[in-house]
Amino acid sequence: MSSSSTRKAPKALGLFAAGLLAATAMVGVTLTVPSTPATAQNQIQAEAIDPTRGFADLVDRVMPAVVSVQVKFANASSTEEGSQRMIPGLPEGPWGEFFKQFPQFREGAPGQRQRPEGGMGQGSGFIISADGYAVTNNHVVQDANEVTVTLNDGTELKAEVIGTDPKTDLALIKIDSDKKFDFVAFTGSEPRVGDWVMAVGNPFGLGGTVTTGIISARGRVIGAGPYDDFLQIDAAINRGNSGGPAFNLEGEVVGINTAIFSPSGGSVGIGFAIPASVAENVITSLKESGTVTRGWLGVRIQPVTEDIAESLGLEAAKGAIVSEVTEGSPALAAGLTQGDTILKVDGQEISDSRDLSRKVAQLKPGQSVPVTVVRSGKTMDIAVKIGTMPDEPKMASATQGDGKDQTLSLADFGLKLAPAQDGAGVMVTEVTPGSNAAERGLKAGDVILEVAGAEVNSPADVREALNANTRKRVLMLVKTGDGQRFLALPTAKG
8 A cells, every 4th residue: 555545544534434324314305206106916026136137127026115204293393404313322343433533523423413303304114014014214203293105106195103113223104094005025034245235215305216236244233222233235325215125136125224324424335224134023023012022131241352261261252241140130030140151042152242132132031041151161051031121221239248458469460459448349449550450441449349250358359369260361350330340360370
């Protein structure tokens, strides 16, 4: 790479990162492009097309099931051109780090704009049943007091919001009509990176717009919610495409277009779609009850890092380690404890903490499933009866203890310790800058609850546990504020 191209990279990153993170357009005028009226009044059949001959046949098949969605909000005294829903929180990875370092770009970052108090909004959707149920994004219809859909032939019909799920940004609406609608189905197979996709929607209120591309990546986490598992696609999607479908070559819905990264609100080929495998379960629940019921384990978890894996003697940095167990939870009733490393749930391997949250949420409350954990170096299966996720998360119980001792210095670790004020654990009073402890995030005021799986209630307990440790790293359970986490400190042993 030349020196000139190197100098341009930071600016390019800024334009790339600081952009639109959703595809809803707030506009005052609805522009709809009519097309040929629908003829087949049944499910659009899956039949693969040859992309080398174009996508026209596929468009003809699926277009009748795609709708434009217009919404009105309370106190609609004004409209705001170009407003969009922004995803709460900052995304993880390089984009999140960029926004932290360069706050001047945060206008396009998540959570920086709110929906105007009054006005109109537009998005996209698609019909999934002959009686007029349709799918869109939660952020398209949330808080709307009037919803209208425009069919591909230009017909406008009123619709009712059946249910929404902010955690996955999905919504189910019902078109108010007795006619039989053309509809499409979710795919039953997992898409692969490199597969063709075709996006259809209502960008900028233009209606009936088709773009094509491929699936660029899977499993993207962008900070949208607790169950992020997005498909990344490079088919052009823009404001107003929110809630629209992304089809495979068989005419099946593989994803719901939800968010994009962009410097200006226009497409730069980085779009995100909710996978069909996530959407189908949510939509089914919304149709049955108007709400989403999720499985609940009742643990606070964190990823297993390389350091933690080594300190526990695990072969790989996979799974999720339990840092707290919620009082009155299914996990507590089943006997799960702090320090358990969850490797599988119901026979499915767990890659990380976010993967565990997604898999447990998909389980049916009331069913008993095996949870495979590693505890004190031993692998075991524990039967857990899955609960129903509460609306308000309960606080997790914390290990308590008593006993006091004098201040202790552990120079090798860069720590000074003293009895905790409430007698529970051991307080960190000083951390040497640049030490192993400082590098791993320990700071004054943190409270060490466990060392190598043993409770510590005095500085002397910490020293004793460290002396008994035989691994290259020692695992500690640390309380910071109201939360707890595990961290692994290198030792001079091994």
